[in-house]
Amino acid sequence: MPNEHGYAVILAGGRGERFWPLSTTARPKQFISLFGGKPLLTLALERLEGVVPPERIMIVTAADLIEPTAEAARGLPTENLVAEPLPRDTAAACALACGLVAARDPQGVTAILTADHLMADIETFRQTLRDSFAAAEDGHHIVTIGIPPTEPATGYGYIEAGESIDTRTMTRFQRATRFVEKPDAATATQYLASGRYLWNGGMFIWHVGAMRRALERHAPDLLPLVEAPSAFHDREALQARLTEIYPGLRKISIDYAVMEHVDNIIMARGAFGWDDVGTWPAVAGHFAPDADSNVVIGSCEMLDAGGNVVVSENRMTALIGVHDLVVVQSGNATLICPRDRAQEVKQLVQRLGRRPDGSKYL
């Protein structure tokens, strides 16, 4: 049963550079269609079926991404797509989300969700969301979804789990006693061993009243964003108001700005196979390798090549005698790097951005 006050706001304004050249500034990660031939954003919407109806799903994205967003979000009312004039990290987006939902339903309970992750077990994800709506609807608690770690990852923030809460739901809830930043390797190993730390997957569920109070207390500079949607029901007027507000906002995450300071957060255990598919090797993990451990998406001919991840859009890739490489042909560029250095794509893209002719490849 969908919660009658349940809303979802998907934050889809990201500009991740780790999937260049398949993803670009104009086609960030949430629009790449590697999985089932559908953009990650479309999959994020499909995951909400049976939990939140389309008319109560909103997407906050960047002004210049409205078109691909609308394309990936067919079935959503156009007025549910809202453009941020400037990127100001998740705190601003969450405050705006709070305002958007409050303007429609003062009892609204909102799930803040990501646009570019995968969940292996969608039914469990849906159940976790339903249980989180139930846990958040009285407005006493803000719910976050913690991801049980599978490795000592240093690329995520962690949330310390405190005492269990008897919610009588399928989903297990615990108090969130502490938000911690991306740890070093030794600390991450301790966290994993302790069993008390979960990954911060960036998903929150809150009653608009609870969120508003948290913002009032910890980030009052963001309140104009909460108020704008009620004050400006006309879409264009709202966008004009946002254009006034955004330049003056801090760039800060909702974790830093609010969640770390709030003491009534509870954490749902998100045991649904969350994957942020952060690098090319992570993408490869979702495909069956060939006999030589190559994962090929697209057209590729190989001679004595093994362990490679090949994405070859519209063109063909030919490999001879190379191993454990990531090779991505897309648009007007080709990337080649060892699998274990795929995270350095980011640096390369940044350097490219400083080249006089670099922008035509980004």
Next chain:
Amino acid sequence: MPNEHGYAVILAGGRGERFWPLSTTARPKQFISLFGGKPLLTLALERLEGVVPPERIMIVTAADLIEPTAEAARGLPTENLVAEPLPRDTAAACALACGLVAARDPQGVTAILTADHLMADIETFRQTLRDSFAAAEDGHHIVTIGIPPTEPATGYGYIEAGESIDTRTMTRFQRATRFVEKPDAATATQYLASGRYLWNGGMFIWHVGAMRRALERHAPDLLPLVEAPSAFHDREALQARLTEIYPGLRKISIDYAVMEHVDNIIMARGAFGWDDVGTWPAVAGHFAPDADSNVVIGSCEMLDAGGNVVVSENRMTALIGVHDLVVVQSGNATLICPRDRAQEVKQLVQRLGRRPDGSKYL
């Protein structure tokens, strides 16, 4: 001074696969423009300036390559381009060349030259040609140009040099006592150490009378090709006649068919920096490497990458942490292989040819 009976026939019907994907069936090696922005065939023509005038230069190529050949050979009379209906190796092409020149000038002295090699020292090449014309014009000898070997190469045939001949020319001539096939590594090392063996560069200079006699004796089945151009002065009639003759011809090289059996061959020492640019690393040898020993032709961004050969046509290549690779982006394909396995491109292309959709990449 150009020899007044001097002709040149460039054999330009090759289909080398070693430069795929830059070279393709429709654009073989002689048309790739890596050096000075000009096709190798154009460079082969430019090398003849001052030695053979354009009206006495002919090109024998394949029927379907006439268009790019004409493009690369602007300045040559159209009637000097002759199309072989089928590829039948160099013996047929040389017999046809003999007939083409004989039809114009019974005293013609013809240099058979290649379309897809480079010579570092063009002036010495020209002098070698002039001296070879002089040595061949009396019709007593067939001249071949031997290349002083710089390494124990196993990819070329060799010619054994006998006693020196006092020609009073800048070019040194010796008797060619033996043609030998591509040797194994041990034999090649012996050849190099002996100083008596030169590489067979596939260049010959002969009086049409001498060549005709050699064909009469050793390959009489090729005589119809020698006779066709005199019998059919009309271009279309000649092509029609060739279409009759070619299907019945053996596929055999001029070395096998004739030169190995002829005892009046003398060899000019071709000390002009001949290079058959047979592989991608050989191409790289003609360009100045960067500080990390990379050779880049086109657009490339690198992060901790060294020793690579990158050809990036119209698109950009990005390398992170890879070393000693050959990377070629061209048309609708990209090749990646270690430098020392570049010769395996040939196998890959052959495999590709057997794929149902392979032809669109060849």
